[in-house]
Amino acid sequence: MLTLDAEGGQIEMTPRQATVLAMLASCLGQSLTRDRLIHGIWGDDPPLTAVNSVQVTISGLRRQLRQAGPGEFVLTARQGYALSTSTVTTDLLVMDAYRAIAADARSVGRDAAAIEALRRAIDLWRDDPMPDIRAPFADEFRLKAVERHIETLTEWIDANIRCGRSAIVIERIRDSLSRFPWHQGLYARLMACLHNSGRTQDALDLYRQLRSALSHSFGTEPSPLVARLHQAILRNDYPVELA
Missing domain, CATH: 1.20.58 (Methane Monooxygenase Hydroxylase; Chain G, domain 1)
Structure with missing residues (x-):
């Protein structure tokens, strides 16, 4: 069982109910047809019981969500279903x-x-x-x-x-790169912040590390954005900006 936090406590949901709720929430403000829900849940190979399963899931989900407060959270609209935007964000x-x-x-x-x-x-x-x-x-x-x-x-x-606040965002960028290690836009911004903070050699070292990693892993060169920034740092442009 999965749970949803609500003002009155936690609401228990089955995995299927949680999946339908998540799909409706991901399209908040839109009405999702039954066929779209079926495709989102099972892809191109739904079971023969898919239509009935969705109807049963919606009914059960409505019952569970009524515990969160008055009013309906799951609305029927345009031959489909939607979450109420007045009660959900x-x-x-x-x-x-x-x-x-x-x-x-x-x-x-x-x-x-x-x-x-x-x-x-x-x-x-x-x-x-x-x-x-x-x-x-x-x-x-x-x-x-x-x-x-x-x-x-x-x-x-x-x-x-x-x-002029380059120095204070350096650690946040490094943390983000640990989660998105190949995002060259973040590398470019880290290079800019290092250079603008007086750490030009660190910025150039970062460029060399990125270039070596890209060549070894993908056989590619740094993006045009990173390459342009590298040239600006070599010219000692100061400060460098990206937008």
């Missing part, structure tokens, strides 16, 4: 809200407020946004979630670089 939606706040703050020159909003956004990240969910849709969702997290992370890094 997700970390990704909150992250997007913080990104919007940051964009508004930056547009009026409030750089410190933009940096703080982006920090709150990246602090929402969990290494696996759907732990214990094993279904075809979840793998695709994880990839999209990682992309959005890295986009937000790089916005935060770039905002700090523009404000």
